[in-house]
Amino acid sequence: MKKITLGFLFLAFLFFTGCTQTAPIIPSDDAANSKVSPRNISDNPSITTDNGVNIKEGNVTANDIRSRMSPSGGLPNDGTFNNSSEGLQSVYFGFGDYSIVNDMYKAVDKNVQTLKNYNGKIKIEGNCDEFGTDEFNYALGLKRAKVVKDALVAKGIPAGMFSIISLGESTPVCTDATDECYAKNRRVDLKKQ
Amino acid sequence: MRFFYILFLLFSLIRAESDVSLTIKKNVGSKAGIFIENISSGLMPAISQKSFILFKDDLTLSGNFEIVESKNISGSDNYLLKYDLSGANGANLNVSLFNGDGNSLLFQKNYNISSFDKYPFLIHKAVSDINKFLGYNSMEWINRLVLMSRYIGPGKSEIVLSDYTFTYKKAIIRDGLNLFPKWANKSQTSFYYTSMSSGLPTVYEYNIINGAKTYIASSEGMIVCSDVSSDGGRLLLTMSPDGQPDIYEFDKTTKKSVKLTDFSGIDVSGQYLSNGKEIVFVSNRLGYPNIFKKYIDSPTVSQMVFKGRENNSCDTKGNKVVYSSRESKNIFGSNTFNIYMISNGITFPITSSGENQFPRFSDDGSVVMYIRQSNGNSYAGFVNPRTNQNKLFEINSRVQSIDW
Numbered sequence: 262m263k264k265i266t267l268g269f270l271f272l273a274f275l276f277f278t279g280c281t282q283t284a285p286i287i288p289s290d291d292a293a294n295s296k297v298s299p300r301n302i303s304d305n306p307s308i309t310t311d312n313g314v315n316i317k318e319g320n321v322t323a324n325d326i327r328s329r330m331s332p333s334g335g336l337p338n339d340g341t342f343n344n345s346s347e348g349l350q351s352v353y354f355g356f357g358d359y360s361i362v363n364d365m366y367k368a369v370d371k372n373v374q375t376l377k378n379y380n381g382k383i384k385i386e387g388n389c390d391e392f393g394t395d396e397f398n399y400a401l402g403l404k405r406a407k408v409v410k411d412a413l414v415a416k417g418i419p420a421g422m423f424s425i426i427s428l429g430e431s432t433p434v435c436t437d438a439t440d441e442c443y444a445k446n447r448r449v450d451l452k453k454q
Numbered sequence: 455m456r457f458f459y460i461l462f463l464l465f466s467l468i469r470a471e472s473d474v475s476l477t478i479k480k481n482v483g484s485k486a487g488i489f490i491e492n493i494s495s496g497l498m499p500a501i502s503q504k505s506f507i508l509f510k511d512d513l514t515l516s517g518n519f520e521i522v523e524s525k526n527i528s529g530s531d532n533y534l535l536k537y538d539l540s541g542a543n544g545a546n547l548n549v550s551l552f553n554g555d556g557n558s559l560l561f562q563k564n565y566n567i568s569s570f571d572k573y574p575f576l577i578h579k580a581v582s583d584i585n586k587f588l589g590y591n592s593m594e595w596i597n598r599l600v601l602m603s604r605y606i607g608p609g610k611s612e613i614v615l616s617d618y619t620f621t622y623k624k625a626i627i628r629d630g631l632n633l634f635p636k637w638a639n640k641s642q643t644s645f646y647y648t649s650m651s652s653g654l655p656t657v658y659e660y661n662i663i664n665g666a667k668t669y670i671a672s673s674e675g676m677i678v679c680s681d682v683s684s685d686g687g688r689l690l691l692t693m694s695p696d697g698q699p700d701i702y703e704f705d706k707t708t709k710k711s712v713k714l715t716d717f718s719g720i721d722v723s724g725q726y727l728s729n730g731k732e733i734v735f736v737s738n739r740l741g742y743p744n745i746f747k748k749y750i751d752s753p754t755v756s757q758m759v760f761k762g763r764e765n766n767s768c769d770t771k772g773n774k775v776v777y778s779s780r781e782s783k784n785i786f787g788s789n790t791f792n793i794y795m796i797s798n799g800i801t802f803p804i805t806s807s808g809e810n811q812f813p814r815f816s817d818d819g820s821v822v823m824y825i826r827q828s829n830g831n832s833y834a835g836f837v838n839p840r841t842n843q844n845k846l847f848e849i850n851s852r853v854q855s856i857d858w
Contacts, residue, residue: 357764384653392789395634395722395723395766395767395811395812395855396634396678396680396692396722396723396736396767397720397722397723397736397743397766397767399633399676399678399699399722400676400692400694400699400720400722401720402676403675403676403694403697403699404699404719404720406675406697407675407697407698410697424653424674425674425675425697426650426653426655426674426675426676427655427675427676428609428631428650429633429854431605431608431609431610431611431631431633431854432608432609433608434608438830
């Protein structure tokens with residue numbers, strides 16, 4: 262009997278302590294039920310695909326690319342993927358990351374060899390995938406551009422050769438909703454001026 | 455023993471009764487019934503239908519009205535709203551508000567604007583006036599102009615002016631990459647934006663009255679005007695003159711900048727807090743994006759949010775903060791982002807599903823706008839935490855940044 266009484270008391274304790282919490286207001290915001298589709302809006306721009314990247318798409322399947330991506334989503338740098346000026350190599354990054362992974366130093370070294378014999382100016386453009394918001398994505402692109410510049414300068418290329426800019430997620434080379442496509446957009450391009 | 459059972463039963467009954475009374479109170483929340491009658495003639499069917507939807511959405515979002523389908527709604531808290539929209543002299547709107555049985559005219563007003571495609575602004579103004587006339591809380595926020603930067607192709611974006619429902623839209627800055635629009639003053643006569651056209655990221659101030667464009671500042675790498683002080687005299691800029699994104703305060707009179715943050719990672723999105731004495735910002739100083747704050751004249755930084763692994767966008771109004779937080783862990787594909795509000799030391803969610811980002815307070819702080827991304831399209835969501843009203847409007851564009 263005493264056990265039953267204690268049981269009841271325990272239940273009562275749980276019951277009443279539960280009342281002390283204030284539940285947050287979570288409004289339902291179901292797009293399907295509440296969206297409005299104005300019929301008189303005629304300006305409906307959409308992002309178009311830019312195939313400016315030099316990729317041998319014909320022989321590389323999505324699964325091939327995915328199997329060669331690093332766990333963080335970075336692309337390998339064997340020359341397959343590139344969006345930089347002739348003789349230069351784009352550097353690819355992992356998701357949300359701005360450090361140069363080991364295999365990307367091959368691209369950095371290739372750029373060093375090319376730039377040793379180049380007297381013009383180079384613009385280093387940092388780019389991101391679409392998964393980020395607002396200013397943070399542009400800052401991420403900037404950090405990627407800066408880290409590539411620093412790596413080149415550390416290997417003897419004069420800092421005065423470079424200008425850096427972040428293009429954020431504004432300049433995708435691929436707009437398909439696929440992992441490999443997002444990986445192509447997380448890059449730093451080197452453009453001869 | 456019996457005493458405990460009786461005590462338990464008694465408390466249970468009290469609690470149950472308490473819940474019932476709360477429910478009744480909420481349901482009785484005294485929303486006025488309102489019947490909307492469109493007496494316009496000569497409108498294109500699409501415009502006629504759209505104007506009705508705008509009235510309905512505005513009234514519903516106020517949290518004070520319940521749209522009724524029957525015209526017979528007698529009673530002191532019920533109303534009949536008649537409107538006549540026409541293309542006379544641009545757009546012309548006559549609005550009359552009667553009591554529920556239609557016998558007594560309570561409010562009548564005529565509105566006009568120079569071009570017909572701006573008619574949504576007339577409807578928003580009429581509804582906010584009716585709301586005010588009936589003594590409800592202000593909903594002037596529906597009259598605000600919205601600025602957004604939208605992507606129109608790789609490396610191309612334009613800045614668009616719209617009403618809050620995105621029914622009216624007009625591109626005002628075209629060509630090149632134009633980013634991060636931010637209103638320069640409360641009267642919404644000019645705004646700041648980042649232009650990437652010259653190769654060096656530059657912030658300009660654009661006057662929407664006379665079209666004048668004024669240079670403000672430029673920086674290698676990136677530059678963004680994140681916030682404007684309440685008197686309009688100071689700006690919070692994210693700049694990277696040495697390749698490092700940090701937050702600076704720019705004085706419009708002296709044209710000088712003072713560096714407010716100094717971190718080797720990322721500090722962005724500075725927002726004034728507490729009448730401009732403090733700032734809230736996004737930083738990855740803990741290894742992931744999160745919300746921090748600091749006094750303007752002190753180097754000490756304190757963490758503001760202790761939940762979530764990716765809190766990468768924020769806005770402030772007075773002492774209130776809203777921020778977006780990623781709540782799923784997909785490296786690729788869609789993730790759940792929700793918007794949270796911090797008010798009086800309490801943090802609570804104001805969205806519950808979807809990919810919701812870019813939270814922005816209304817000018818009076820009563821409503822939060824956010825952008826929901828879904829299947830490559832963007833929707834503008836509005837949440838009024840006081841009335842628990844919310845609404846999504848389709849934007850038909852991919853949004854880069856937004857302000858209102």
